[in-house]
Amino acid sequence: MSNFVFPRPAGEFPVQARETVAGTCAECGAAALARHPVLSEGGWHLVVKCQACLATREREPWRRLGHVTLMTDVLLR
Template sequence: MHSFPRPQNTHLHVTPRPVDGDCPECGAAELAEYRVLSEGGWWEVRKCRACLASVERRPGPPFGAYAPLGPTVAARS
């Protein structure tokens, strides 16, 4: 049995971070950055909020927002 509570939200929500620049597809000045889960894992993307054109896409952290405990625990000797 798990000891953590079940989430109350039915959907995940990410707040996009606005960035400067114009969309190369439609010319709108509505670029934003945010993290998405897609084929190949997590990605940090920069997209146009007006036409959804992808301006930049780079690999994100392997586990998204989850930080595994293992790397932070010091080995005992």
């Protein structure tokens, strides 16, 4: 049913841009750190994560609705 109402997108898939971070991962030693947002228990967080082993080096709360910027987020900045 859903395939008729909402067909599979034909365009490009959205890709989360990841900002390269200098340094090596403390867990696996790879030079593959990147900063990007994630949605997990407790809400949206901005993390620095090793792209090789997925270990998290840093984690801080991000905007409440992630990519959706609320007026209150702008006003309270």
